[in-house]
Amino acid sequence: MSTQVAQSGAQALARREGSPWTGLWAVVYKELADHLTGIRMQILETLMLLTAVGTVYAATQSIRQTIGEDPFLFLRLFTTAREPLPSFVGFLGFLIPLTAIALGFDAINGEYSRRTLSRVLSQPIYRDALILGKFLAGLATLAITLVALWVVVTGMGLFVLGLPPGGEEVARGLLFLVATLAYAGIWMGLSMLFSAVFRQPATSAMTAIAVWLLFAVFWDMLAALISQALRPTQYGGVAEELAQARLQLLLARFSPNTLYAETVIALLNPAVRSLGPVLITQLEGAVLGTPLPLGQSLLIVWPQFTALVAVVILLFAATYVLFQRQEVRA
Amino acid sequence: MSVAVETVGLTKRYGDLVAVQDLNLRLNTGEVFGMLGPNGSGKTTTILMLLGLTEPTAGTARVLGWDPTRQPLQVKRRVGYLPDSVGFYDELTAWENLRYTAALNGLSSAEANRRIGEVLERMGLQDVAHRKVGTFSRGMKQRLGLADVLLKQPQVAILDEPTLGLDPEAALEFLALIRSLKRDGLTVLLASHLLHQVQSVCDRVGLFHRGRMVLEGTVDELRERVLGGAYRIHVQARGAEVERILREVPGVVRVTRTDGDTYRVEARVDCRAEIARRVVASGDLLALSVDRPGLDEVYARYFQQVEAQSGGAA
Numbered sequence: 001m002s003t004q005v006a007q008s009g010a011q012a013l014a015r016r017e018g019s020p021w022t023g024l025w026a027v028v029y030k031e032l033a034d035h036l037t038g039i040r041m042q043i044l045e046t047l048m049l050l051t052a053v054g055t056v057y058a059a060t061q062s063i064r065q066t067i068g069e070d071p072f073l074f075l076r077l078f079t080t081a082r083e084p085l086p087s088f089v090g091f092l093g094f095l096i097p098l099t100a101i102a103l104g105f106d107a108i109n110g111e112y113s114r115r116t117l118s119r120v121l122s123q124p125i126y127r128d129a130l131i132l133g134k135f136l137a138g139l140a141t142l143a144i145t146l147v148a149l150w151v152v153v154t155g156m157g158l159f160v161l162g163l164p165p166g167g168e169e170v171a172r173g174l175l176f177l178v179a180t181l182a183y184a185g186i187w188m189g190l191s192m193l194f195s196a197v198f199r200q201p202a203t204s205a206m207t208a209i210a211v212w213l214l215f216a217v218f219w220d221m222l223a224a225l226i227s228q229a230l231r232p233t234q235y236g237g238v239a240e241e242l243a244q245a246r247l248q249l250l251l252a253r254f255s256p257n258t259l260y261a262e263t264v265i266a267l268l269n270p271a272v273r274s275l276g277p278v279l280i281t282q283l284e285g286a287v288l289g290t291p292l293p294l295g296q297s298l299l300i301v302w303p304q305f306t307a308l309v310a311v312v313i314l315l316f317a318a319t320y321v322l323f324q325r326q327e328v329r330a
Numbered sequence: 331m332s333v334a335v336e337t338v339g340l341t342k343r344y345g346d347l348v349a350v351q352d353l354n355l356r357l358n359t360g361e362v363f364g365m366l367g368p369n370g371s372g373k374t375t376t377i378l379m380l381l382g383l384t385e386p387t388a389g390t391a392r393v394l395g396w397d398p399t400r401q402p403l404q405v406k407r408r409v410g411y412l413p414d415s416v417g418f419y420d421e422l423t424a425w426e427n428l429r430y431t432a433a434l435n436g437l438s439s440a441e442a443n444r445r446i447g448e449v450l451e452r453m454g455l456q457d458v459a460h461r462k463v464g465t466f467s468r469g470m471k472q473r474l475g476l477a478d479v480l481l482k483q484p485q486v487a488i489l490d491e492p493t494l495g496l497d498p499e500a501a502l503e504f505l506a507l508i509r510s511l512k513r514d515g516l517t518v519l520l521a522s523h524l525l526h527q528v529q530s531v532c533d534r535v536g537l538f539h540r541g542r543m544v545l546e547g548t549v550d551e552l553r554e555r556v557l558g559g560a561y562r563i564h565v566q567a568r569g570a571e572v573e574r575i576l577r578e579v580p581g582v583v584r585v586t587r588t589d590g591d592t593y594r595v596e597a598r599v600d601c602r603a604e605i606a607r608r609v610v611a612s613g614d615l616l617a618l619s620v621d622r623p624g625l626d627e628v629y630a631r632y633f634q635q636v637e638a639q640s641g642g643a644a
Contacts, residue, residue, distance in 0.1 A: 018403035026433035038421075115417025119478065122381055122411035123434035124403045328383045329374065 016126075023125035027133025028140070035103060035141040044099045045145055051091045052149050053156070058082040060160040071291060074165040075172060075268045077157045088153065089264055093257070096180060097216070099145070100187035101208045103138045106201035107192045108323055113201065118328050131323050135192065135316055142184045150177055168294055175298070176267050182308040183260040187212065189315030196322040215255040223251035238279075245277045259308050263301045270297055275304075334359045334486055334517040335380065339389035342375050349375040351541040353389070357486075362508070362518040366525050366625060367538030373521035374414060375541075377488055380519075381411055394485060407435070410479030414490040414521075416471060420464030424455060424474055427463055428481055435482045449477040453507070469500035476507060486517045493527050505531050525625035537629055545632060549625060556628045556635070558583040559596035563620045565605060566592045569613020579604050591616070 035041050059080040063073065070076065081087040108131075111117040121127060150173060158164065165173070190211060194204035227248035233240045252258045266272045270291030292300075335357040342350040350372040357363045365373045378384040380393055382402030390397070396404040418427045425446060432442035450456050453473040458466070466474065472492065479487050492508065493501040508531050511518055522528045529535065529549050537545040537552070545552055553560040565576065568591050576585045581599040588594050595605065602618055609615045 015400070017401045022403060023434045023436070026430070026436075030430050030433070034419075034421075114419065115413070115415060116419060118378075118383065118413040119411070119416055119418075119431075119475075120434065121383055122406055122409075122413070123431060123482075124406040124436075125434055126403070328378060 018124075018126075020126045020128035021132070022129060023123065024129040024133050024136075027125070027130055028137045031134050031137030032140055035137060036144075040102055041099075041141065044095070044102060048092075048095050048099070048145065048149060049152065051095065052088060052152050055081075055085050055088040055091055056153050056156050057160070058085045059088065060156070063161065071166075072169060072172075072270055073161070073163060074154075074157055074169040075270075077153055077161075078173075078176070079268050089268065092149075092180065093260070094216075096142075096184045097187040097212045098209075100138075100142060100184040101191040101205065101212065103141060104134075104188040104191035105195055105205040105208055107134045107138075108195040108319075108326075109199055109201050109204060110195070112199065121328055127324055128320075131320055135189075135319075138188045138192070139181070139185055142188065143181055146177055146180055146184070150174075171294055172267050172270070172297070176264060179260065179263045179267065179301075179305055179308065182305070182312055183256060185312035186256045186308065186315065189312050189319065193315050193319045193322070196319050196326070215257050219255040219257070220252060223248050223255075226251055242277060242279075249276055253304075253307075256308065256311060259304045263304045263308065266297050266301045270294075272297070272300070275300060332359045333357070333392075335391075335393050335519065337376075337380075337389060337391040340376070340379060340386050340391055341388040342372075342379060342384065343387045348541050350379070350386075353543055355536065355543065357517055357519060359517050360512070360515055361533040362512050362520060362531055364528050364532035364535040365519065365521040365538055365543075366523070366528065366535050366629070368523050371523075371538040372541040373538055374490055377411070377490055377519070377521060380488065381406060381409065407482070408484055409486045409488060410482055410484035412472075412475045412479050412487070412489045412492060415495065416475035416478075418463040418466075418471065418474065421462060423460045423462055424450065424466070424477075425459045427474070428478060431478050431481055445481055445483070446477075449480045452480070453477045468495050469497070469504075472496060472500075472504060473507070476504075480511075484516065486519065487511055488519045488521075490521045491523070492520065493522065493524055501527060525629060529625045535625065537625075537632070539633070545628075552625070552628050553623060554598060556632045557596060557623055559598050560622065561597045561600050561620055562623055563595040563597060563600075563602055563605065563618070564592065565595060565609065565615070566617035567609045567613055567615050569609065572609060572613060575608050575612060576605065579608060 056077055059077050059082060062080055062082040063076050078089050079087050081090065106113075111120065120130065154165065154173070187208070191204060191208040194207045195201065198204040198207065227244050231240065231244040231247050233244060253262075262275045266275060270293075271289055273286070273292060333356060335355065337353050337355045340350060340353040340355070341348070353372075353376060355376070365376065367373060375384065379386050380391055380398055382398035382405055385399055391399070393405045394408050396408075398405045418424075419430075422430075428446045428449070429442060432446065437445065446459075447456070450459050453476055455470065455473055455477060458470065463471065463474065472495075476489075476492075479489075489508065493504055496504060505527070508518060508520070512531075520528055520532060532549065534546070534548050535552065536543045545556070547555070550560045559582075565572070569575075572591070572593065573585055573587060576582060576593055576595055579595075579597075579601050581601045581604075582595055582597045584596040586594045600620060602620055606615055606618055
C-alpha cells in the first residue's frame with residue numbers, strides 16, 4: 001500500500017520533458033509579422049505618426065517664440081502644448097492604451113474562433129511558448145513603434161530647432177521610452193487576459209476599453225469623492241487637508257494612468273522635486289526651479305516605475321495560468 | 331508486428347461526466363484503424379489524450395513508445411493531427427500557413443520550402459499555394475490540413491472527422507488520399523461518425539458508445555458477430571419447401587421470409603451458387619442478389635440487441 005502511494009507520488013512529481021520554450025521564436029516571428037503587416041496596426045501607427053508630427057511641430061513653434069534660456073530645451077518638445085493641440089505626451093497617453101489593446105484583445109480567443117489552436121498545439125511545442133511568444137511579439141511591436149516615434153520627434157527637434165540634444169536629455173528621453181513601454185505593456189497584458197477569459201474577441205475588446213475609460217476618465221473623480229467622504233475637512237485645519245490630499249493621491253495611484261503621468265512628469269521635467277503634497281517648511285533651503293540630476297529624478301519615480309512593471313508581470317502571470325488550464329477544445 | 335499506439339485502462343472524467351472509460355486500444359504499425367461512433371462518444375477526447383493535450387484521469391497511453399503526458403514533444407514530433415473542422419490563418423496564404431507549421435517543427439528554411447512544395451503538390455494545391463486561405467473551399471482547407479499533417483513526415487497520422495462537411499465527390503477523393511498514406515507505411519487513426527463512409531478504408535474498427543469501445547475488429551468480424559453473417563442474400567423463388575432448402579445450405583445462419591416468395595438469407599460465406607443449384611433442383615428461382623450490410627447497420631443492430639438484453643433482464 002505504502003509503495004503504491006510512493007509510486008503514484010513519484011509519478012505526479014515526474015516532470016514533463018523538453019524545454020517549455022521550444023518553438024518560442026517561431027511564434028514570436030509569426031506574431032510580429034502579423035502585427036507589423038496587419039491593417040489594424042498600420043492604421044494606429046499612421047495615426048500616432050501624424051499626431052507626433054503635428055504636436056511636435058506646434059511645440060517647436062511655441063518654443064521658438066517664448067523661451068529665452070532653458071538647459072533642457074529639447075525635453076520641452078515632448079511636453080509643450082499649444083492651443084488647441086495637447087502636448088505629444090498628452091496624445092500618447094490616449095493612443096498608447098488603444099494600440100496596446102488592439103494588439104492583445106484577440107490573442108487567445110482568436111485562435112479558438114479561427115479553430116487554429118488545436119492544430120498549432122499539436123506541433124512539438126508547449127503552450128508556454130505560444131503565450132509567451134504572443135506577449136513578447138506584442139511588446140516588440142510596441143517597442144518598435146515607440147522607438148520610431150522617438151526618433152521622429154528627436155529628428156524634428158534637430159531639424160526645426162537646429163539644436164542637438166545633450167547627453168542627459170537623451171538619457172531622460174530613453175527612460176521615458178522605457179516607462180511608456182511598461183505602461184503600454186499593462187494595457188496589452190490586460191487585453192490578453194480578457195482574451196483568455198472571454199470567448200468572443202468583441203467582448204474582450206469592449207471590456208478592455210471599458211477598463212481603460214474607467215481609469216482615464218472616472219478614476220480621478222472617484223478618488224476625489226471617496227477621499228472627501230472618508231477624510232472630511234470639518235475645521236479647515238492643515239492636518240485635515242493634508243490627510244485628505246494624501247488619501248486622494250493614494251487612491252489615484254491605483255490607476256496606471258496616474259503612475260504613468262507621475263513618472264513622465266518627473267523624467268521629462270527635471271525641475272519636479274516631489275510628486276505628493278509638499279509643506280512650506282519642507283522647502284526650506286531649496287532653490288526653486290533648479291533642475292535635479294537624473295539620478296535624483298529617477299529616485300523620485302522609482303516606486304511608480306516599479307509598480308508599472310509589476311502590474312505587467314502580474315497580468316501576464318494571470319493570463320498564463322488561465323491559458324494553461326483551458327481545454328484545447330472550444 | 332510492432333505496436334504504434336497502445337492504451338491501457340485509459341479514462342477521462344470531467345467531474346461526474348465520463349468522457350472516456352477504461353479504453354484498451356492497440357494499433358499495429360502500418361494499419362488504418364477507425365474509431366467510429368456518434369458525436370460525444372469520446373473519440374476526440376481519446377485523441378487529445380494521445381497527443382498530450384489533455385491529461386488522462388486514469389490509465390496509461392503509449393504512442394510510438396513515448397508517454398504523451400510526460401513526453402508530449404517527442405510524441406508530437408512524430409504524430410500528425412488533423413483536427414475536426416481544421417482552421418487556418420485566413421489572412422495568410424497556404425504557403426505561409428505551412429511555413430509556420432514548419433518553423434514550429436524546427437525545420438530549416440531550405441528543408442521547409444522543399445517539403446512544402448512536395449506536400450502541396452501531392453494534395454493538388456500547388457496552383458493555389460500563394461492564395462489566401464480565406465478564399466479556400468471546405469474541401470481545399472481539408473486537403474491543406476492533410477498537407478499540414480504530412481509536412482512533419484509523421485509516423486502516425488490522426489485524422490478527426492476527415493470527411494465531415496465534404497461533398498460526396500470530395501469525400502471519396504479524400505478517402506483515396508488516406509489510402510495512399512497507408513501505402514506509404516503510415517499508421518492511421520481515423521475518428522468519424524460517418525460509418526458507411528470510412529468503413530472502406532479501415533483495416534480494423536472500434537465502435538464507440540458513451541465513452542466505451544464496445545466492439546472491435548475487422549468490418550467482416552463485426553458483421554459476423556453482430557448480424558450473424560457477413561453476407562445477406564436476397565432470394566426470390568417459388569416452390570414447396572424453399573425455406574427448408576435454404577436453411578440446409580452450408581454457411582447459412584438465418585433465413586427469414588420477407589413477403590410472398592422472397593426470402594432473406596444471412597450467411598457467413600457467399601453461397602449464391604449453392605443456393606441457386608438447390609433451389610433450381612426443386613422449384614423456380616426468380617431472382618438472386620447479394621449485399622453486404624454496412625457498419626451503420628451493425629451499430630444499430632448491436633444496440634438493439636443490448637437494449638433487448640437489458641430489457642429482458644429487467
